[in-house]
Amino acid sequence: MLKRLAILTALLCATVSVSWAGATGGHGDAAPHWGYEGAGAPEHWGSLDPAFSTCSIGESQSPINVTGGQDVDQPAIAFSYKATPIHMVNNGHTIKVDYAPGSTITVSGKTYNLLQFHFHTQSENAIEGKLFPMEAHLVHSDADGHLAVVGVMFADGAANPFIEQLWLRMPVAANSTMDIAGSLNVETMLPESRDYYSWSGSLTTPPCSEGVAWMLLKQPVTIAPGQAAKLKRVMGGENNRPLQPLNGRVIYK
Numbered sequence: 001m002l003k004r005l006a007i008l009t010a011l012l013c014a015t016v017s018v019s020w021a022g023a024t025g026g027h028g029d030a031a032p033h034w035g036y037e038g039a040g041a042p043e044h045w046g047s048l049d050p051a052f053s054t055c056s057i058g059e060s061q062s063p064i065n066v067t068g069g070q071d072v073d074q075p076a077i078a079f080s081y082k083a084t085p086i087h088m089v090n091n092g093h094t095i096k097v098d099y100a101p102g103s104t105i106t107v108s109g110k111t112y113n114l115l116q117f118h119f120h121t122q123s124e125n126a127i128e129g130k131l132f133p134m135e136a137h138l139v140h141s142d143a144d145g146h147l148a149v150v151g152v153m154f155a156d157g158a159a160n161p162f163i164e165q166l167w168l169r170m171p172v173a174a175n176s177t178m179d180i181a182g183s184l185n186v187e188t189m190l191p192e193s194r195d196y197y198s199w200s201g202s203l204t205t206p207p208c209s210e211g212v213a214w215m216l217l218k219q220p221v222t223i224a225p226g227q228a229a230k231l232k233r234v235m236g237g238e239n240n241r242p243l244q245p246l247n248g249r250v251i252y253k
Contacts, residue, residue, distance in 0.1 A: 033048075034048055034052070034205070034206050035092075035093070036237060036238060036239050036240070036241075037237060042055075042241045042242055043242075045206050045208065046208075048206070049206070051206075051207050052206040052207050052208065054202070054207060054208045054209060054210060055206055055207070055208035058202055058208055058210050059210075059247045060200055060201055060202055060210045060211075060247065060249060061201065061202045061208060061210070061244035061245075062124070062125070062201035062202045062203070062204045062212065062214060062241075062244060063123075063124035063125040063126070063201075063204055063240070063241060063243055063244060064125060064126075064199065064201065064243060064244055064246055064249075064251075065125075065126040065127075065128075065129055065243050065246075066125060066126065066127045066128070066197050066199075066216060066251055066253075067127075067128050067129065067251075068251065069197065069250070069251035069252060069253040070250055070251065070252050070253070071253060072252050072253070074195075074196065074198060074252060074253075075107060075108045076107075076194065077105050077106075077107050077150070077194055077196065077215060078105060078106040078107070079105055079187055079190070079194070080103065080104045080105070080106070081103040081104075081114065081185055081186055081187040082100075082102050082103050082185065083183035083184060083185040084099055084100035084102075084103070084183055084184070084185070085100065085179065085180070085182070085183055086166070086169075086179065086180035086183070086184050087177065087178075087179050088166065088169065088170065088171055088177060088178045088179070088180070089171065089176075089177050090170070090171040090172065090173060090174055090175065090176050090177070090234065091174070091175065092174035092175060093205060093235075093239060094118040094119055094120065094235070094239055095118060095119050095166070095170060095171070095231065095234070095235075096116050096117075096118040097116060097117050097118065097166065097186075098115075098116050099114045099115060099116055099117065099186070101113065103186075104140075105140055105148065105150065107148070107213075107215070110142060111142065112140030112141060112142045112146075112147075112148045113140060113141055113142070114138060114139075114140050114186075115139050115140060115141055116138075116139050117136055117137060117138040117139065117186055118136070118137055118139075119134055119135070119136050119137075119231055120134065120135045120137070120204075120239050120240045121133060121134045121135075121228050121231045121232045121235070121238055121239060121240065122134070122135075122238055122240050123135035123153055123154075123240065124137075124204050124240045124241055125151060125153075125216055125243075126243060127153070127197075127216075127218075131240075132153040132154055132155055132220060133154055133155065133156055133223060133225070133228040134153075134154040134223055134227075134228045134231060135151055135152065135153055135154065135240075136151070136152040136154070136189065137149050137150075137151055137204075138150040138151075138152070138186065146211070146213070147203075147211075147212045147213070148212070148213040148214075148215065149201075149212055149213070149214050149215070150196075150215050150216075150217065151214065151215070151216035151217065152189065152190060152191070152217050152220075152221060153216070153217070153220035153221070154220060154221055154222065154223035154228065155220040155221070155222055155223070156222070156223070156224075156225055157222030157223065157224070158222045158224065159222075159223070159224035159226075159227060160189070160221060160222060160223045160224070160227060161188075162184070162186070162188050162189040163189070163223060163227050164227070165180070165184060166180070166184075167227060167230055167231075170230070170234060172234050189221065190217065190221070191217055191219035191220065191221050192219065193217070193218065193219040194217060195217070195218045195219065196215045196216055196217050196218060197214075197215070197216045197218060197251055197252065197253045198213070198214060198215050198216075198251070198252045198253075199214050199249055199250070199251045199252065200212070200213065200214070200249060201214045201249075202244075204241045205241065218253075
């Protein structure tokens with residue numbers, strides 16, 4: 001018990017405050033223009049603006065290939081999510097869902113508030129070299145601005161009811177928004193098992209700020225091929241950053 005608490009406490013305490021725009025933008029709405037192909041593609045992010053330099057020179061960048069890793073008895077993530085009205089934003093990079101205050105996770109005694117969640121296709125992280133059709137990132141912040149991201153993988157299979165409710169009202173034009181009548185609870189999107197991999201990483205979009213505590217749930221949930229395809233179509237292509245080197249980082253599992 002002491003070992004597992006020490007390991008995760010070290011991971012969480014190593015986080016640094018990142019820009020609020022990065023936390024709320026999925027993961028970052030910033031000028032100048034960046035994207036996933038052409039002159040604004042990921043390999044150019046670091047040179048687009050001095051504020052983006054970490055995208056090129058950072059040593060703890062995300063996403064990663066989750067492989068190997070150290071077996072530890074990780075402390076449970078205590079999810080306390082509430083149903084909330086849904087406000088979706090198509091920011092030209094992803095479909096982002098802003099979440100009302102009051103939903104949290106607690107890990108090893110640290111509490112983080114859920115700010116938003118958003119989607120990438122294909123997945124950004126890989127598990128043992130395998131990419132998934134889609135990945136959700138649930139972005140949290142503690143009272144001091146330290147970020148923690150919970151990742152959820154989507155595998156091909158049955159249609160996902162929670163995603164279907166979102167996609168029926170998806171804002172399809174860039175820089176547009178849409179609200180869903182009533183309330184939804186994103187906890188219904190999570191897999192039954194809450195076992196996870198963890199590591200220290202970064203935002204996966206400019207400014208690529210580091211010191212983000214990553215927790216990727218091991219069990220994927222299912223999604224119909226057409227559901228992932230709709231996100232790709234609306235985004236005008238895939239919106240996943242290529243895998244980044246570990247540079248000696250330890251993955252806990």
